[in-house]
Amino acid sequence: MDDRRVGWHTGAVASSRSIGFAKGHGTENDFVIIADPEGELKLSDDDVAFICDRRAGIGADGVLRVVRSQYVPDWGGDQDLWFMDYRNHDGSTAEMCGNGVRVFARYLIENGLADGPMINIATRDGVKPTEALGDGRYRVAMGPVIVDQPEVAVQPAGLEMPLPARAADVGNPHAVSFVDDLEKLDLRTAPTWSPVLRFPDGVNLEFVRRIGPRHIAMRVFERGSGETRSCGTGTCAAAAAAAVEAGQTERPVSYRVDVPGGTVEVELHDHQSYLTGPAVIIATGELILPG
Ligand SMILES: N[C@@H](CCC[C@H](N)C(=O)O)C(=O)O
Numbered sequence: 001m002d003d004r005r006v007g008w009h010t011g012a013v014a015s016s017r018s019i020g021f022a023k024g025h026g027t028e029n030d031f032v033i034i035a036d037p038e039g040e041l042k043l044s045d046d047d048v049a050f051i052c053d054r055r056a057g058i059g060a061d062g063v064l065r066v067v068r069s070q071y072v073p074d075w076g077g078d079q080d081l082w083f084m085d086y087r088n089h090d091g092s093t094a095e096m097c098g099n100g101v102r103v104f105a106r107y108l109i110e111n112g113l114a115d116g117p118m119i120n121i122a123t124r125d126g127v128k129p130t131e132a133l134g135d136g137r138y139r140v141a142m143g144p145v146i147v148d149q150p151e152v153a154v155q156p157a158g159l160e161m162p163l164p165a166r167a168a169d170v171g172n173p174h175a176v177s178f179v180d181d182l183e184k185l186d187l188r189t190a191p192t193w194s195p196v197l198r199f200p201d202g203v204n205l206e207f208v209r210r211i212g213p214r215h216i217a218m219r220v221f222e223r224g225s226g227e228t229r230s231c232g233t234g235t236c237a238a239a240a241a242a243a244v245e246a247g248q249t250e251r252p253v254s255y256r257v258d259v260p261g262g263t264v265e266v267e268l269h270d271h272q273s274y275l276t277g278p279a280v281i282i283a284t285g286e287l288i289l290p291g
């Protein structure tokens with residue numbers, strides 16, 4: 001039997017660390033949530049990759065560490081809030097996670113850490129006011145989405161020609177391409193983009209098919225996580241790019257965005273966007289980290 005499992009039953013493995021976790025998802029973009037209110041837990045990139053490993057670990061697209069903002073060295077805000085320390089599957093950090101922040105809000109409320117229905121959640125992209133709608137859905141004020149000209153070329157495996165893409169900033173970086181057929185895209189390997197220096201820290205790549213005037217479908221290849229079944233910031237980028245492509249200048253304008261893991265709604269206002277979608281907590285348990 002694996003040593004870590006022996007340790008689980010006997011507590012005899014001195015070199016392992018046992019930590020409580022919850023598992024949740026938003027439209028099947030899934031996360032391991034770890035409470036660390038006073039910022040005592042040091043999670044290396046390898047620790048996060050181990051937790052996210054779908055065979056050796058719990059399995060997830062990312063990790064959400066739940067920590068008071070006063071214990072986050074780089075947090076510049078003056079309020080003490082719950083901070084969502086988001087890590088991708090490979091351990092890298094990201095500024096924001098739109099599905100993660102909804103799951104984070106649900107976790108806070110269900111564990112008595114926040115009252116709701118309105119919670120201000122601190123992220124590396126600032127404070128995200130999040131509202132529990134009472135029906136399992138959460139509505140997040142995501143901030144503005146800034147869409148550029150289609151100046152990027154994205155090359156997925158198997159396509160003869162690169163796709164034109166618009167850069168979109170949702171706090172984290174995105175590039176959105178429009179396609180006629182989402183099913184035939186091969187996203188098992190990372191698409192490349194050019195110019196490479198347009199995104200020196202990497203980029204999330206969205207592929208979008210228009211279904212109706214305010215309805216799109218999307219697949220995504222996420223920076224640090226690969227293809228996922230949904231990306232909340234990506235749906236905001238996709239909706240904003242779709243509105244620009246269609247010349248829809250009226251605000252607010254709302255989009256239904258279908259992703260492989262479900263459906264979300266994106267509302268685009270003049271200087272704000274809102275993401276509404278489900279958040280689910282599916283399990284809690286104890287995790288044994290090696291080392
Ligand atoms: N899945 C997330 C985005 C997570 C971060 C992203 N991979 C990045 O590195 O920017 C979402 O729901 O927004």
